[in-house]
Amino acid sequence: MTTLTLLAADGEFQAPGPEIFNFPPLYAGAPEWLNKPAILAVVGALIVCVFAWTAFAKPKLVPRGVQNIGEYGYTFVRDQCARPFLGKDAERWMPLLLSIFLLILLWNFFGVIPVLQLPVNSHIAFPIIFAVTVYVIKIYLGIKHQGGIGYFKNMMFPPGLPKAVYVLMAPLELISNLVLAPFTHAVRLFANMFAGHLILAFFASVGFHFLFEQLTPLGAPLGLVGFVMTTIMTGFEIFIQFLQAFLFTMLAAMYIGGSLHADH
């Protein structure tokens, strides 16, 4: 960080790289884990709890204020994520799905909230937590509801295909379900947040560098482009942040639903 700033001060524009995701401990002598993403993660969790508490602690038959917003979120997750994949089991899995959705959504939004400006999920550890949780539940439910052998048989040998196809199909399905699915589940969220943050940081630093640090007639238009693009990309990023939270929750519901009923 300090090296970069020094380099930039020399006059050469330096595009931000993956090192912008590295944060030192909050203050000198603080433990290694006490840094910005860790603080944001905890603060985010607390905000979600407080928000949900305000909305749902004493729910009224006729909703008012925060309860309206909370109910909007609840019915969104229930109708868009849970019910399409879980059907009548939707209500039973709503506690997990709603927790996942709200926490991911807020952690993502931290990427565009001024001052905070770091999507917590751009650190892969956090998406991994969610993905592993869902993965463990998925395997457990699959074996519980379809039997130890049945689960893998349903997974690897979906009925209604010519026998020869299974030679190719069975190992692919096994790898896809047991290795690739949880991996992509976590990485999709992580990579979107990571790339989004990088893009925002890039355009922001272009604008900052060419409009404030090195204001030249030639560089100014470029700085303006960087500024405008930062604004546009922030809007786009909000959309992506919401979309990824939604997608992650939907996939979680899909995996759980797939384990409850062998549907293929």
Place this chain on the structure above:
Amino acid sequence: MTLAATLLAAEENNPLIPHTYELVIGGLAFLLVFIVVGKILTPRIQKTLAERTEAIEGGIQKAEDAQAEAQATLQQYRDQLSEARQEAARLREEAREQGAQIKAELREEAQAEARRIVEAAHAQIEADKAQALAQLRAEIGRLSTDLAGRIVGESLEDEARQRRVVDRFLDELEGSGTAVR
């Protein structure tokens, strides 16, 4: 030197390798949210939403019941109304029939009474006539005898004879009267 250190640090901070402490913090944060939001709060809102659905469905049910009841009452009133109308029509018809009957009876009675009066009058007249005739006959007999006695100057003493003469005379008189008629 510093650049190399940064590169080394970047190498250590491979974004695809999670930090252990972040896993722990993330796990705890998620656990907290799951307990508070998932375990404590979600059931509450689920209960409220279910209650709301029930209340709305109950309200709809209630409204439907009320409407059905109103419909039934209306139907009942309509039935009663039409029944009353039929009853009224029936009563009118009956009254008319009764009126006609009474009228006919009265007329019959009046005619019978008139007939009876006429008959009684006839009988009276007949009787009067007969009585008058009988009286007249006796009177005429006596007058005629007197007259005849006076004319012939002798009293017809023989009562039986006298009567025979008178009767004959009267019969002749009647016979001629009848013939004349």
